[in-house]
Amino acid sequence: MITAPLRQPVRVATRWWKRHMRVRTLVLCYHRVTLLNRDPQLLAVSPKNFDEQMQVLRKFAQPISTSAFDDKHNTNQQVMVTFDDGYNDNLTEAKPILERHNIPATVYVASGFVDQSLEFYWDALETLFFDHVKTPIALRLNSNQSPHEWHVDPQLITSPNWSALDDCPQNSPAWVYREWCELLRPWSAAKRNEAITELARQLKCDVPCRSTHRVTTSEQLQMLDNDLIHVGAHTINHVELAAHSSNEQRHQILGCQRDLEQILNRPITAFSYPYGSRSSFNDQTMSITRQSQFKHAMANFPGINESATDRYRVPRMLVRNWDGDTFERHLREWFDA
Numbered sequence: 001m002i003t004a005p006l007r008q009p010v011r012v013a014t015r016w017w018k019r020h021m022r023v024r025t026l027v028l029c030y031h032r033v034t035l036l037n038r039d040p041q042l043l044a045v046s047p048k049n050f051d052e053q054m055q056v057l058r059k060f061a062q063p064i065s066t067s068a069f070d071d072k073h074n075t076n077q078q079v080m081v082t083f084d085d086g087y088n089d090n091l092t093e094a095k096p097i098l099e100r101h102n103i104p105a106t107v108y109v110a111s112g113f114v115d116q117s118l119e120f121y122w123d124a125l126e127t128l129f130f131d132h133v134k135t136p137i138a139l140r141l142n143s144n145q146s147p148h149e150w151h152v153d154p155q156l157i158t159s160p161n162w163s164a165l166d167d168c169p170q171n172s173p174a175w176v177y178r179e180w181c182e183l184l185r186p187w188s189a190a191k192r193n194e195a196i197t198e199l200a201r202q203l204k205c206d207v208p209c210r211s212t213h214r215v216t217t218s219e220q221l222q223m224l225d226n227d228l229i230h231v232g233a234h235t236i237n238h239v240e241l242a243a244h245s246s247n248e249q250r251h252q253i254l255g256c257q258r259d260l261e262q263i264l265n266r267p268i269t270a271f272s273y274p275y276g277s278r279s280s281f282n283d284q285t286m287s288i289t290r291q292s293q294f295k296h297a298m299a300n301f302p303g304i305n306e307s308a309t310d311r312y313r314v315p316r317m318l319v320r321n322w323d324g325d326t327f328e329r330h331l332r333e334w335f336d337a
């Protein structure tokens with residue numbers, strides 16, 4: 001038991017010990033560095049803000065590569081920069097900034113989108129709902145039905161306030177968009193593609209395929225991967241692994257690793273679980289990544305890494321489109337937690 005007058009010094013000493021004695025590694029999770037007209041998933045950081053964030057990182061902590069996870073370091077405040085999905089702006093926008101500040105990064109790529117004229121389903125749905133729906137619609141969602149049995153109902157619904165997904169009014173386009181993203185998340189790639197095609201048919205428009213929302217090509221991947229920036233695996237089709245059989249998980253994980261190794265002609269030893277929440281991967285998933293020459297697997301729930309942290313469920317901090325000051329405030333809070 002600690003008496004009241006002693007509590008404050010103990011707290012100060014604990015904070016000092018955390019800051020100065022334990023090696024603690026913060027892993028940052030980014031997706032895109034670009035300017036978007038619309039970003040309902042809040043995936044993009046502007047190039048200006050990313051540049052400010054990297055300046056802060058250089059000043060505030062020791063940026064290290066994910067391949068140096070368990071190396072001995074002199075500093076106790078280490079930070080790793082990671083990107084999920086493999087959008088082509090990781091090469092065109094993020095790479096020059098990372099190189100200017102000499103900050104290592106790992107980009108986890110969904111290999112089934114490389115060299116394909118194909119958007120991720122959340123991007124395709126965004127275009128379908130916000131660009132092609134002239135009259136607001138309500139969709140009756142039933143995951144047990146084939147997409148061909150879905151009914152697109154042209155009812156009037158509430159105002160299109162879609163900027164923030166968390167507080168969009170029920171039945172607004174943003175709300176319907178979010179429902180659809182949730183619906184398609186555990187599905188196979190084939191069923192998702194069928195859904196997008198059918199929805200586009202019912203809305204009488206093309207399946208979206210914007211150059212701004214494409215994953216890198218093979219050639220771009222080869223330009224991205226160098227001594228500073230490493231490419232890692234993120235499944236073939238960006239599937240929610242826990243929703244699929246062990247065989248399908250193995251196919252998605254090892255297939256992605258094989259695809260990327262063929263493109264880059266080197267071993268791929270870094271992995272990140274699509275979505276990364278505790279429910280989106282399971283023991284089977286972790287067992288497959290452990291047995292597959294991967295040295296770590298990134299999750300996507302908050303936390304800070306210490307030497308005892310399981311390297312196959314590494315917590316990461318999502319970074320939003322913050323300016324340098326806001327980013328620094330978050331870094332300080334995360335390290336002090």
Ligand SMILES: [Zn+2]
Nearest residue numbers: 084085274275
């Ligand atoms: Zn992802």
